[in-house]
Amino acid sequence: MKHHCNRHWTASVLICAALAACGGSAEEERAFVASGGPDTPGASPAVAGAPVYRALSTAPLAEVSLAPSDVDFPNPERGFYRFATDPARITATSLDYVVADGQRLVYTPADLSAYRTRDLPSSYLTKLNTGFAHLRKQGLKAVVRFAYNYPSSEADYLNAQDATLSRVKRHIAQLQPVLQANADVIALVQGGFIGAWGEWHTSSNKLTSPANKIAVRDALLQAVPASRQIHLRYPRDLATWYPVPPTVAQLLAPSPTAAARIGQHNDCFLASPDDVGTYWSASPAESAALRTYAQQASAVTGTGGETCAPPVAAQARMACEDILREGAAYHMTYLNRDYYAGFFAQWQAGGCMAEVSRKLGYRMQLQAVAHSAVAAPGGLLAWRVSLSNEGWARPMNARGLALYLARSDNTTVALPLPGTDLRQLGPRESLQWSGEVPLPATLPPGSYRVFLGAPDASQALSTMPAYALRFANADTAITGVQWDAQSGRLALGTTLQVP
Structure with a gap:
């Protein structure tokens, strides 16, 4: 079989190619043998002993x-996602509301707080497999994040506890068979594991040091199937590891590079001038450079996440012109529909909510x-x-x-x-x-x-x-x-x- 990208042809070209290959006369115009010789445009290569293809030249x-x-059709692996629950707790009917609302994506925060100092029990791993099986039956895919804490308020995160590096690496190794077996219903895996909410800040075990971040990154790259992306919280990490943004060729390669497998999730999109620390820097020039990098890298990997409560309401970019401009600039693929309501109210009032829903992702x-x-x-x-x-x-x-x-x-x-x-x-x-x-x-x-x-x-x-x-x-x-x-x-x- 053979294919071409951006190649133009017509029926007459195929007819001429067929007759040339056969040395056909006018009497033979209605049928020809496509032998696949080297001088036959568009023909398959000849293979010794292969069957002769017969086609009609006319x-x-x-x-x-x-x-x-312009209809907003539901489509897999893109769009607004709904907040679910720990994948180990997903039941056969717990996500019916997502299907009924026409969404195809859920966010499943896996809570590992009970296992900070011990291995994951086989019973938990079994429940994970069962939860993913329920996703499969309902036609859904998941954005998955594993974390050791989920603070209930913005003030609680300072006291959030995670696990030691050795424990994190052990847990990731235990999760590898589950991630590999359920890759079909996993849209992507967010970094998790480190710090409050698994957002790679405020670690109680110094996991945010450069060396520890790299160790967790490498463990995730090993455990998550190569066919799936990993999204991390901060563009600074990506720019430090991979100063040159990934290319489409790296993404499409049989073995994609690490840079093409790692994207970003921005969990305070549009909420402040630096997206509540996402693009924080001591200098405005470096902050601008991080934004440029994120835009270039996300052209290959996409970006997702959620908005959040603006620290200063007047500094949030909540208008339709903001989301339409930055959604396109940062190649937003998925966004939390359940948080933060203030943005959605503004988009509804501005008349762009339907367009945002259509444009997210592909x-x-x-x-x-x-x-x-x-x-x-x-x-x-x-x-x-x-x-x-x-x-x-x-x-x-x-x-x-x-x-x-x-x-x-x-x-x-x-x-x-x-x-x-x-x-x-x-x-x-x-x-x-x-x-x-x-x-x-x-x-x-x-x-x-x-x-x-x-x-x-x-x-x-x-x-x-x-x-x-x-x-x-x-x-x-x-x-x-x-x-x-x-x-x-x-x-x-x-x-x-x-x-």
């Missing part, structure tokens, strides 16, 4: 007519889709997809596109489209991919309805509609373009004829 491309939509809007109208079993199906990202950030986790062929007897064939990792698409960017995918040699003849989907990368979740990405496109009765909620795929209103 097969037209089915072009799909698409319309945008928002993939299809511009054009085309595919072969006719293809033979064992032959190549040509495809082209153009789309744009209308959100504030690129997707945090890998996710690709797939075409689905459905017969009237409900038989469905999935055709993943190689090279279509949606993380390639940053905010306000557009991409076009095109290529060819082989059809199964045993594909029965007939007429197939064609669907486009963006399923979860996890095999366990790939067929669950709640975990499918929904495109920001409107249903159109005339063309037959319609979101199929039962499968989590977009019906393109087109068909593929298999002779």
